[in-house]
Structures are given as C-alpha cells and as structure tokens.
Amino acid sequence: xxxxxxxxxxxxxxxxxxxxxxxxxxxxxxxxxxxxxxxxxxxxxxxxxxxxxxxxxxxxxxxxxxxxxxxxxxxxxxxxxxxxxxxxxxxxxxxxxxxxxxxxxxxxxxxxxxxxxxxxxxxxxxxxxxxxxxxxxxxxxxxxxxxxxxxxxxxxxxxxxxxxxxxxxxxxxxxxxxxxxxxxxxxxxxxxxxxxxxxxxxxxxxxxxxxxxxxxxxxxxxxxxxxxxxxxxxxxxxxxxxxxxxxxxxxxxxxxxxxxxxxxxxxxxxxxxxxxxxxxxxxxxxxxxxxxxxxxxxxxxxxxxxxxxxxxxxxxxxxxxxxxxxxxxxxxxxxxxxxxxxxxxxxxxxxxxxxxxxxxxxxxxxxxxxxxxxxxxxxxxxxxxxxxxxxxxxxxxxxxxxxxxxxxxxxxxxxxxxxxxxxxxxxxxxxxxxxxxxxxxxxxxxxxxxxxxxxxxxxxxxxxxxxxxxxxxxxxxxxxxxxxxxxxxxxxxxxxxxxxxxxxxxxxxxxxxxxxxxxxxxxxxxxxxxxxxxxxxxxxxxxxxxxxxxxxxxxxxxxxxxxxxxxxxxxxxxxxxxxxxxxxxxxxxxxxxxxxxxxxxxxxxxxxxxxxxxxxxxxxxxxx
Ligand code: ADP
Ligand code: MG
Numbered sequence: 204x205x206x207x208x209x210x211x212x213x214x215x216x217x218x219x220x221x222x223x224x225x226x227x228x229x230x231x232x233x234x235x236x237x238x239x240x241x242x243x244x245x246x247x248x249x250x251x252x253x254x255x256x257x258x259x260x261x262x263x264x265x266x267x268x269x270x271x272x273x274x275x276x277x278x279x280x281x282x283x284x285x286x287x288x289x290x291x292x293x294x295x296x297x298x299x300x301x302x303x304x305x306x307x308x309x310x311x312x313x314x315x316x317x318x319x320x321x322x323x324x325x326x327x328x329x330x331x332x333x334x335x336x337x338x339x340x341x342x343x344x345x346x347x348x349x350x351x352x353x354x355x356x357x358x359x360x361x362x363x364x365x366x367x368x369x370x371x372x373x374x375x376x377x378x379x380x381x382x383x384x385x386x387x388x389x390x391x392x393x394x395x396x397x398x399x400x401x402x403x404x405x406x407x408x409x410x411x412x413x414x415x416x417x418x419x420x421x422x423x424x425x426x427x428x429x430x431x432x433x434x435x436x437x438x439x440x441x442x443x444x445x446x447x448x449x450x451x452x453x454x455x456x457x458x459x460x461x462x463x464x465x466x467x468x469x470x471x472x473x474x475x476x477x478x479x480x481x482x483x484x485x486x487x488x489x490x491x492x493x494x495x496x497x498x499x500x501x502x503x504x505x506x507x508x509x510x511x512x513x514x515x516x517x518x519x520x521x522x523x524x525x526x527x528x529x530x531x532x533x534x535x536x537x538x539x540x541x542x543x544x545x546x547x548x549x550x551x552x553x554x555x556x557x558x559x560x561x562x563x564x565x566x567x568x569x570x571x572x573x574x575x576x577x578x579x580x581x582x583x584x585x586x587x588x589x590x591x592x593x594x595x596x597x598x599x600x601x602x603x604x605x606x607x608x609x610x611x612x613x614x615x616x617x618x619x620x621x622x623x624x625x626x627x628x629x630x631x632x633x634x635x636x637x638x639x640x641x642x643x644x645x646x647x648x649x650x651x652x653x654x655x656x657x658x659x660x661x662x663x664x665x666x667x668x669x670x671x672x673x674x675x676x677x678x679x680x681x682x683x684x685x686x687x688x689x690x691x692x693x694x695x696x697x698x699x700x701x702x703x704x705x706x707x708x709x710x711x712x713x714x715x716x717x718x719x720x721x722x723x724x725x726x727x728x729x730x731x732x733x734x735x736x737x738x739x740x741x742x743x744x745x746x747x748x749x750x751x752x753x754x755x756x757x758x759x760x761x762x763x764x765x766x767x768x769x770x771x772x773x774x775x776x777x778x779x780x781x782x783x784x785x786x787x788x789x790x791x792x793x794x795x796x797x798x799x800x801x802x803x804x805x806x807x808x809x810x811x812x813x814x815x816x817x818x819x820x821x822x823x824x825x826x827x
Pocket of ligand 2: 234237238297298299303304
C-alpha cells in the first residue's frame, strides 16, 4: 500500500495557522495597530468599511520597511523583534511571533505601501491568498500603509461565520480602544465607512480615557500609583458610586499589552468589597510595568493571556494599592453615596441584604394585577389597562410554545434545572390544593421571598427571579407580535452614548421600536427618547435605556444569544422588582399565578431557580 502522509502545501498550512491568529476583522485590526505601535508611529489611522469585512486599512508614520523587509514581513515566523529564544524573556514590543502578516495574507487580498525615511522610493506590494501578485517601487509617505481587503475571501466558512456588521464593528472598536488606551502618546483616529468614530490627539492617560469613553469620566476616576521592587502599578480606578451593571471598562495592561487576568480581576473585586452592591462592577484602567523576565506572554496566539512569576504577590500589591487609593481620595465605606450616585442606598455593610437600584414604576402599570386567567382568584377590584395586554400575552403563548421552549433551554443550566414536571406538580398543588383561597397563608420573608402553603408543604418563590421570568416572557411575546403601543413623552429626553454603545443602540433599534420605544438619532452619539412602551415606567427612561444597553452588552459577551432574547432578558432584568421591595398579599398571590402561567415557570431567564419547595415529609424529618 502506498504511503499516506504528506506535507501540507504552505498555502494550506498558512490558512490553518491563520485561523488561530485571525478569527474576525477585529483580530486583523489588532495586529495591524500593534505593528504600527511597534514601528514607533506618532500617528495611526484606522479605516474600515463594512465592519472590516470589505476593508481594513492602517496607516502609520512609523519606521517603514526596506524593499526586502516588506517582502519578508509576510513570511511565517518572520519578525524583526526577536532573534533568539532568550529574547522571548525581554519582550518590549507588542508583536514577536512573526505570524500576523503571514496569517492575514493567507486569507485576504493585501496591499502594502511602505517607505523608510532614508529611502527615496517606497515599496508597493500586492498579495492575494499568500501569493505575491505585484511588487513595484512607489512614491509614498514615510511609514507604512497596509490595506486588507475582502477578509476570508478564500475561506467562505469563516466568512459566513462572521456576525452582523454592528457586532463586528463593536469588536473592532474594542480592539481599537485597547491599543489607544495603552498608547496615549500616539494620536489615533478611526473611520468607519468614511464616518469618523474616534479622533484622539496625543495626550495623557486620563485624557485618553475621557476621549474614548466620554467627558463624564473626568470626575469618575481616581488615580492609582504604587511602586514596589520591580513592579510598578499605575492607572485609574472608577469611583465606586459610578460602578456599572456590566463589566464595561475593565482594563489590565502589562508592559502596555492589554491582557485578561481573572485572578488579578478578583483582586480588584476584593479591594472594592463592601463598597459596591453585589452586581455592580468597578471600572478600572490598570497598568503593570514589570521586568519582562518575570512574565510569559508566549502562552496564547493572540497574546492576551500573560503568566506572572509571582501572581500572589501581584494580587496583594494590587489590592492594597487600590485600597490605599480609595482611602486617599476619601472614598471609604462611610461615604454617603446618595449625594452623587446612581444607587439609592448607602453603602451596604457586609452581610446586609443588598437593595438594588430600582426603576420607579408608573402608577398605571401594575404587572401584578390579575389577568383573569385563573378563575379561582379575583383581585381585580381595580382594573388596569395592562389587563388586556397581559391577557393577550397569555392567549398567545400557546402559539409560540415551541419557539419559547427552544430559547429558554439556553438559560437553563443542568445543575439548576428544576424539573418541568415538578413545577407542574407544584402548580397543581397551588391551584387545586384543597386550600380555600381565604385559608392560604402567604407572606414575604426578608422582602425577598414569597412563602405560601401548598398541599404538599411549603412553597418558596424568589420574588425577583420570578418577576424576571414573567416580564421576560411578556417582552418576548411583544417582540414577536409587534402589538406594543408607544406612549409619547411630554418632554423628549436626550441620552448620549459612547461610540461602542451607539453600535448597540443601532443594532437593537428595530426591536426597541417594537417594544414601544420611540427614539430618534440626534447625531454625535446622542438620541432623543420621544416615547416609551405604554406599559413601562416612564420615569428615568434614559437611565433605563442605559442599563438595558449595559445588560445587553454583558449578555453579548457572556452568552451567545439571539437579539430579541437578549433584549427581552435585559429589559426584564432591569425592570423586575428587586429584593427589598415590599409586596402586598394580593400582589404576591398574583405574582404566583402569573409565574405559573409562564412557559418555563421554574427558572429565571438567567437560569436561576424561581421556585423551591419543602415537603411535609422533609419537615417531619427535621423534628425527628
Ligand atoms: P511580528 O509583529 O510578530 O514581528 P508581524 O507578522 O506582525 O510579526 O510583522 C512581521 C514584521 O513586519 C515585523 O516584525 C516588522 O518588522 C514588520 N512590520 C510589520 N508591520 C509594520 C509596520 N507597520 N511598520 C514597520 N514594520 C512593520
Ligand atoms: Mg505584529
């Protein structure tokens, strides 16, 4: 039999390797920007078209390349940045693996123009799928311009795998922000389809943060500074009262390289302990300057993971630096947050139940009111205008049964799965449990749990999770039926978003309209909210929208889910009543009914259990 093994042609090997380095347009952007930084550029411009799918171009005024270097730069493992294995432990540059340009060239059409200061003429090079198709001398400015066209043109599977333009643009903006943050001394600009997204002048770190994330960051930040042995920690941390509901602005850089580091992240979290409500995340922009010998950046092709020699030391130095900084700027647990905060609570003491910021409820909106679905109850002394839409919701639910079940599966983690059959049993215990309505004892425990007696024992419902489930199914239904009406604001409210958030708003705009939001684009990243869903709280709509966007963003990174589901989920999360809200008996009873009317009553949209029971048997056992 003939031998079977043969070497892959270079072009195929390159394509396979490219998959590790270049997963999406944003990865190419990252590599090109980093090369420009390594080339010592003072000004770097990024142009993209169609979220980078058609064009990614980076122009720098850095050192440029000779004719031979220009040609060499596209070879795999060709780098000017290290020569020996020892150099790996003294890395000061962003690149060093010599893979990026070879990878990009394997899966796109690339045009390079580069000239060194000392040369009269530059070099123009055109490469397609790793083959050089043209090389000529050219007249061009000092520095380098690399244009990457039609990324993945020869890897359709990858191309088809790309997300929407908005999503891909967001990834690009993220990479741009990371590089721009790490290099405030370089001026950066970014243009998308000819439209400027960022124009950042040479500045210091604080001005760079403000340039990227908005003016209001001026007052949100506290400086961080600590030197010890060979470690220097510097940067900014966000004041606790501005903490966000999503892990928005959290940046670590090691020797100016953006990294992800869950262990050090935990150190920050622990430094902020007691200062933040449970589900709030502090912003931070933290730079570690360390001896390159003490780290290993070679552990991941995209180089976002770094190993430190002494992680524990880093952990404690960082934690105490943050504590000290918060102390120095007088941000201690005794600070009264009410003065300037978005949280309406004084800082919680450890162990206290944490009251969440709540959205005020429109008095006309009562999601607890009876729907009339269950003939056994009648609390409908006051009829609400919501009744109709709720009723519709429940009538519709059978139509979309399959649809919903499919989606909900995503959120149900196996270990938290309450058996659907079990929840039906509880329901029948509740509704037909031989307990006359007036004999039912329902009460609220710790302003968090609803306790009720059922035939088989005791039922415990988590008020927030249950309400999230109810609202989630409501919004999902609205999004699939387009029946929601909008209620005009008396005075339109203006909101300004960061460039990255604008991409999100644009992405979910059609769905926001379906929910009943009436929003118009004012330009300059600002929007006017002219109307809101008729059944929603109409106070603080801008805050609500901001939170929904935050939540939506968080879901994008944590979970890979459908747009409508994500939006319904984010809305539900933000509007649901939180622990700490007092409920009347009628409201509780109605909530239970509504919960059982849901498709998936047993879990919240995030997969948390909503219902638990303690059977009489179990209770008996406890007294043996
Ligand atoms: P690495 O950055 O890991 O060395 P790359 O494939 O990204 O590998 O780049 C290969 C080489 O091409 C670099 O080492 C550098 O010498 C050269 N190069 C790439 N981009 C530029 C640029 N914008 N200006 C000058 N030289 C560049
Ligand atoms: Mg590189």
